[in-house]
Amino acid sequence: MSPLSTSELDPIDILAVDEELGETERDIRDTVRSFARSELAPHIAEWFEAGTMPKDLTKRLGALGLLGMHLEGYGCAGASATAYGVACRELEAVDSGLRSFVSTQGSLAMYALHRWGSEEQKQQWLPAMAAGEAIGCFGLTEPDAGSDPSAMRTRARRHGDDWVLDGSKMWITNSPVADVAVVWAQTDPEQGAKGIRGFVVPTSTPGFTVNQITRKLSLRASATGELVLESVRLPADAVLPGAKGLSGPLACLSEARFGIIWGAVGAARDCYETALAYAGQREQFGRPIAGFQLIQQKLSEMAVQVAQASLLASRLGRLKDAGRLDPTHISVGKLANVRAALDVARSARTILGGNGITLEYPVFRHMVNLETVLTYEGTEEMHMLSIGKAVTGVQAFR
Numbered sequence: 001m002s003p004l005s006t007s008e009l010d011p012i013d014i015l016a017v018d019e020e021l022g023e024t025e026r027d028i029r030d031t032v033r034s035f036a037r038s039e040l041a042p043h044i045a046e047w048f049e050a051g052t053m054p055k056d057l058t059k060r061l062g063a064l065g066l067l068g069m070h071l072e073g074y075g076c077a078g079a080s081a082t083a084y085g086v087a088c089r090e091l092e093a094v095d096s097g098l099r100s101f102v103s104t105q106g107s108l109a110m111y112a113l114h115r116w117g118s119e120e121q122k123q124q125w126l127p128a129m130a131a132g133e134a135i136g137c138f139g140l141t142e143p144d145a146g147s148d149p150s151a152m153r154t155r156a157r158r159h160g161d162d163w164v165l166d167g168s169k170m171w172i173t174n175s176p177v178a179d180v181a182v183v184w185a186q187t188d189p190e191q192g193a194k195g196i197r198g199f200v201v202p203t204s205t206p207g208f209t210v211n212q213i214t215r216k217l218s219l220r221a222s223a224t225g226e227l228v229l230e231s232v233r234l235p236a237d238a239v240l241p242g243a244k245g246l247s248g249p250l251a252c253l254s255e256a257r258f259g260i261i262w263g264a265v266g267a268a269r270d271c272y273e274t275a276l277a278y279a280g281q282r283e284q285f286g287r288p289i290a291g292f293q294l295i296q297q298k299l300s301e302m303a304v305q306v307a308q309a310s311l312l313a314s315r316l317g318r319l320k321d322a323g324r325l326d327p328t329h330i331s332v333g334k335l336a337n338v339r340a341a342l343d344v345a346r347s348a349r350t351i352l353g354g355n356g357i358t359l360e361y362p363v364f365r366h367m368v369n370l371e372t373v374l375t376y377e378g379t380e381e382m383h384m385l386s387i388g389k390a391v392t393g394v395q396a397f398r
């Protein structure tokens with residue numbers, strides 16, 4: 001067999017990692033990529049600048065089967081983990097905010113209901129959420145409890161059969177447009193409820209308000225808010241029966257982090273692809289800048305980083321599909337791929353020179369979005385500590 005000639009290499013996927021996708025996964029990739037390129041990419045700079053996302057987009061994402069796509073039943077597509085990852089990658093190649101919407105809806109809010117909810121809660125919310133007719137959010141973080149959610153102050157107390165919730169949640173994606181919030185709160189041990197529990201809170205419940213967080217310089221196309229809960233009275237069956245303790249929300253975060261591992265590849269790929277095309281056209285000193293060694297060094301490093309991140313995502317996808325994905329694997333993937341994507345974005349930005357700082361090109365937008373991606377769903381330091389604990393057997397969080 002003759003070796004692959006340079007001209008047969010796909011410069012965007014130099015190790016041909018996508019050859020490992022199955023037929024269905026490839027079909028999903030092509031469908032989502034084509035939708036993302038034709039329906040999302042032409043408008044994203046405008047949405048980012050305006051700090052909004054069109055309302056009807058949620059139903060279009062639902063019609064494509066992208067909301068809760070890796071969940072079974074209740075109107076969800078039941079796709080493989082790898083297929084879900086590929087969809088996240090193609091969405092985040094346009095914008096991390098779009099992938100954040102899909103992650104929060106499918107992997108945080110819907111997953112919490114699907115994994116921990118009662119049959120009635122699932123029937124009530126999941127089909128509408130899968131169709132994009134109802135939007136969900138996930139309230140774990142608080143103003144004084146971020147990396148350490150066990151320090152949360154939001155309380156749920158029993159009043160007769162009812163629950164009454166008081167507290168606040170910070171940085172909650174989708175909350176300004178949500179119909180339902182999954183809210184995590186401390187309960188009174190002497191009331192037999194045991195620690196942190198999840199509650200399904202329709203956002204129309206009296207005492208529940210959302211203050212939108214504006215003036216963000218990152219993830220602008222994604223709506224973020226603060227939840228305020230003042231004597232929010234809920235019926236006894238509002239609690240998620242299956243989730244007891246912090247493992248409940250942490251299981252949901254693992255799902256969302258898996259999507260980020262793939263999504264980061266998309267953002268990195270788009271930055272690299274943009275820089276490569278730009279370098280081929282932009283002339284200085286009488287020739288395209290792609291011909292200068294220093295530019296080639298950056299492009300080849302980007303190509304390697306995108307290839308490595310793709311391989312990592314692919315491996316973790318297969319482990320998840322085999323039911324063997326461990327939280328430490330997820331920490332490795334999130335830490336490595338978000339870092340790689342940020343590196344690629346910063347380097348691509350320099351290749352675009354002054355043009356690199358504008359919204360005319362996607363690179364700076366990806367770069368500032370990735371600053372959030374580095375922080376949410378476990379900061380880079382938290383993932384380092386998780387890996388450190390796994391390899392040494394000693395926890396260094398406290």
Ligand code: FAD
Nearest residue numbers: 138139140141146147171172173372375376377379381397
């Ligand atoms: P802190 O926890 O205060 O951390 C500050 C710094 O200290 C970080 O660098 C951190 O790594 C470091 N640090 C903390 N403890 C240690 C330690 N032991 N050792 C070393 N370093 C340490 N949350 C939700 O619940 N739902 C959402 O939908 C959601 N969406 C978000 C959307 C956006 C745009 C953003 C920005 C955040 C979102 N978050 C959401 C919150 C996010 O998960 C938190 O911001 C994140 O967990 C970090 O918490 P923090 O911001 O309070 O930072």
